[in-house]
Amino acid sequence: MSDLSHATDEEMRRAVVRKVARRLIPLMGLMYFVNYLDRTNIGFAKLTMSEDLGLTEAMFGLASGLFFIGYLLFEVPSNLALHKFGARIWMARILVTWGAVASAMAFVPTPGWLYGLRVLLGIAEAGFFPGMILYLTYWLPRADRVRMTGYFLLAIPISSVVGAPLSTTLMQVMDGVMGFAGWRWMFFLQGLPAIVLAGFAIAFLTDRPKDAKWLSEHERTWLQNRLDTEARDTASTHHWPLKSSLTNPRIIGLGLIYFGTTYGLYALSFFLPTIVRGFSQMFGRSYSLIETGLIVAVPYAIAAVVMVWWAHHSDHTKERVWHVAGPLLLAAVSVPVALMLQSPFLVMVAVTLTAIGIFCALPVFWYLPTNFLTGASAAGGIALINTLGNASGFAAPYATGLIKDATGGFGVAMWVVGGFLAMAAILALVLGAAPKPKAPAQPDDVTARMETP
DSSP states (O other): OOOOTTOOHHHHHHHHHHHHHHHHHHHHHHHHHHHHHHHHTHHHHHHHHHHHHTOOHHHHHHHHHHHHHHHHHHHHHHHHHHHHHOHHHHHHHHHHHHHHHHHHGGGOOSHHHHHHHHHHHHHHHTTHHHHHHHHHHTTSOGGGHHHHHHHHHTHHHHHHHHHHHHHHHHHHHSTTGGGOOHHHHHHHHHHHHHHHHHHHHHHHOOSSGGGOTTSOHHHHHHHHHHHHHHHHHHHHHHOOOHHHHHHOHHHHHHHHHHHHHHHHHHHHHHHHHHHHHTHHHHHSOOOOHHHHHHHHHHHHHHHHHHHHHHHHHHHHHTOOHHHHHHHHHHHHHHHHHHTTSSSHHHHHHHHHHHHHHHHHHHHHHTHHHHTTOOHHHHHHHHHHHHHHHHTHHHHHHHHHHHHHHHHSSSHHHHHHHHHHHHHHHHHHHHHHHSOOOOOOOOSOHHHHHHHOO
């Protein structure tokens, strides 16, 4: 182990953050990869499941969106539980329960059972994503947070880059094995890795830097002191008690920005496979299940590369607002134009621009709430933002399905998606121009001590 006892503060930061990233980010990314795949693989299952279960577009949209009902109800309590009990135990609990429910979806006999298990899946998974965002604040100095959050959020596009062809291949290859449809095998097999990862969470996640035996004593002390100093600076400038953070207009505004962003994300995630399969009617081009999965993967692969560069650029320039609003404006313009184009290639170019815009905005966005919330207020505030934002997870697929049934195509639905993305971009600019809020006066020092980790 290299001796850092005489290193400068900047050398210490780079060395310690590099070691933290190598230890935590790959496992966290893998967990989120499995998490996001289990949440959205219903979009691929739809290609054959809808006929087996008799689902209309609206019924499929409802099944997709019902996940978020349970998810939203238990989001804030779950994040507060992580803050109280620690990431190792709470993440393992989430992994086991969501993996079991995800696999159980293989056995649904009717739409009603599908609806019920989607609600249970949301309850089981509640708190995972905001918990991971909160967990990163326990380990990363502010200067490195956007960049490392970008690496963690790579799991979203990668889950489609890898998950799209994986899901469709499983559906095609396993169809009829032991009398089960391919989509049932896909659900069953893709739920199992979450249960296995629970053991890795127990073994490799560490709750706080002071507990990290894999850091030297000097590294542990430096990192904990750096994080404590940043937390005190944030708290002294604008300390928000938990109750106040949950009613803070800026938190509500950030939740609405996230709503618009994820409206676009979930509309793409749940319906892009269907849009690609629809090329047979639009352009006379038909594709197999595996070919559909490979085509769907392309926009996400390109977006993943650009997202990493964009997060680095934001940390380098220290600019955040336009790094959120600019990509969202790109997505807002490109998504409604996509289905107006006259070839599959041009449609996918526009969809790729939409994916780039959405994914570039995400890691920079999550810097904003952690810039003025700490401790329990951060746990509650981040969870509330995620809760408000993920309400779009119900609204986007259900509304998209309803509009598709009513109009016979996805054109109008994509204009709605563009409208929500534009709303998010405008709100980001408005909040960026507004002065930072002042924290409410504290009745006594006891409250502040209770809220600070």
